Amino acid sequence: MNAPTRILVTHLQHHVFYVTDLERSKAFYIKVFDLQFSALNHPDSSAAMRLSQQEMHFFSFGFHHHDICLVKHHKLKMDNNSMLHFTLAVKDAEAFDEIRRRARDMDLPIREGRMLASARPVSRAFCLQDPDRHWIEIIEEPSR
Amino acid sequence: MSNTAFVPPNVLPPFKLRFAGLLKRKWFREMVLLWPTLTKRRFSNKTEDYGVFKPSLVSHIGQLSIYVRDIARSRAWYEKVAGMIHSRTCELEPHPFKEGWRIRCCYMSATDHEECLVLVEEYDPSGRITVPSGMSFFHFALEVKGNQLEDVLAFAKQQQADGFQLNYGPVRHNSEPPLGDGETGGNVACYLYDPDWHNVEFCGAMDTIENYRERYGELKGKDRA
Numbered sequence: 001m002n003a004p005t006r007i008l009v010t011h012l013q014h015h016v017f018y019v020t021d022l023e024r025s026k027a028f029y030i031k032v033f034d035l036q037f038s039a040l041n042h043p044d045s046s047a048a049m050r051l052s053q054q055e056m057h058f059f060s061f062g063f064h065h066h067d068i069c070l071v072k073h074h075k076l077k078m079d080n081n082s083m084l085h086f087t088l089a090v091k092d093a094e095a096f097d098e099i100r101r102r103a104r105d106m107d108l109p110i111r112e113g114r115m116l117a118s119a120r121p122v123s124r125a126f127c128l129q130d131p132d133r134h135w136i137e138i139i140e141e142p143s144r
Numbered sequence: 145m146s147n148t149a150f151v152p153p154n155v156l157p158p159f160k161l162r163f164a165g166l167l168k169r170k171w172f173r174e175m176v177l178l179w180p181t182l183t184k185r186r187f188s189n190k191t192e193d194y195g196v197f198k199p200s201l202v203s204h205i206g207q208l209s210i211y212v213r214d215i216a217r218s219r220a221w222y223e224k225v226a227g228m229i230h231s232r233t234c235e236l237e238p239h240p241f242k243e244g245w246r247i248r249c250c251y252m253s254a255t256d257h258e259e260c261l262v263l264v265e266e267y268d269p270s271g272r273i274t275v276p277s278g279m280s281f282f283h284f285a286l287e288v289k290g291n292q293l294e295d296v297l298a299f300a301k302q303q304q305a306d307g308f309q310l311n312y313g314p315v316r317h318n319s320e321p322p323l324g325d326g327e328t329g330g331n332v333a334c335y336l337y338d339p340d341w342h343n344v345e346f347c348g349a350m351d352t353i354e355n356y357r358e359r360y361g362e363l364k365g366k367d368r369a
Contacts, residue, residue, distance in 0.1 A: 007299045008227035009286035011257035012205050013347060017281035034200040039328040044180035045187050047173035047326055051163065052156075054282070058328065062199030065329045065351040071282045076153050081277035082342065084240075084247070084264050087206035095201035116209065118234040118249050120259060134280070135241070139206055 015086055016069040017134060018078035022057055024131050025070050032102050033088065035059040038066055043074070078132065085115045085127070085135035096124055096140040103128050152278020152341050156311060164312050167325040208284055209262035210342055211276040215250045217339050218263045225308055225336060226286055226346070228252045231259050244269040254286060276340045283335065283343035291348040293332045299346055300334040310334050311343065
């Protein structure tokens with residue numbers, strides 16, 4: 001008898017990370033990337049958030065309900081010691097240029113190239129930090 | 145630091161895990177939210193939910209790098225649980241932003257997403273490996289092949305049969321019984337802790353702008369509250 005087929009995962013779907021100030025981070029992600037605010041889970045409206053003492057703001061890239069979520073833990077302090085970076089792939093070359101222009105206008109320090117020296121090359125890449133010093137890598141992928 | 149017994153403070157203790165399953169019961173959710181209901185602080189999520197009607201500048205999440213204590217152990221976990229494919233493990237390289245520190249990267253791929261996850265061992269200047277704090281992110285999510293409710297349920301069953309304990313789920317993040325936990329997004333999900341207590345969601349069937357429009361047309365959340 002054949003062993004049952006394992007169920008695999010197809011891709012990284014969304015990322016939910018801690019921030020210290022939800023409104024500040026919300027403004028940052030909307031201003032730099034045009035992310036769409038899609039939902040709010042608050043301890044006064046969500047039983048799960050009330051039990052876990054957290055508040056979560058959901059953001060969409062424009063198709064799925066959420067792609068990244070910002071979480072504030074009301075009792076614990078966040079840090080940057082379990083994640084090195086995350087990467088946002090842009091829609092097209094114009095989007096890459098637009099994000100770079102906005103970052104420059106906001107005087108955000110820019111780090112050129114990929115975050116990890118061992119990462120595969122892409123068409124273009126640069127990195128910046130959000131208000132909580134999470135490193136975000138922005139990449140333009142080669143045309144397929 | 146080689147404190148293998150370290151458990152991050154955001155990891156749910158066993159007694160809370162027992163309550164977590166009750167979130168699928170409406171009476172339990174109402175009980176938890178009794179105080180904000182009585183004090184009239186409770187509000188509906190609908191005012192903001194699904195207000196997505198235009199694209200952003202971003203297409204998708206390209207990659208996530210997380211710190212681990214032991215690449216071999218974590219790689220084995222992601223291969224076994226998620227069926228991920230080991231792409232390559234690199235030699236030590238300088239840490240990108242910590243002077244004198246070094247990292248080793250292990251690149252893992254999903255079936256349709258090359259090198260989406262990087263498992264990173266971080267070494268301080270004295271050569272000691274660091275212990276991930278658990279306090280940078282709440283969880284990240286990997287989509288299960290098939291992307292339907294049944295696929296996530298089968299995935300959860302498979303993990304339990306293999307002896308891996310779910311820390312939450314399977315649930316559906318909406319209010320529809322029997323799986324709904326009152327949350328938002330519509331995704332069916334189950335959650336497991338990896339060897340470093342990173343919380344990993346395995347999900348499918350998330351709501352999209354298309355199925356939102358089928359239900360509500362062009363009405364934004366605030367218009368249907």
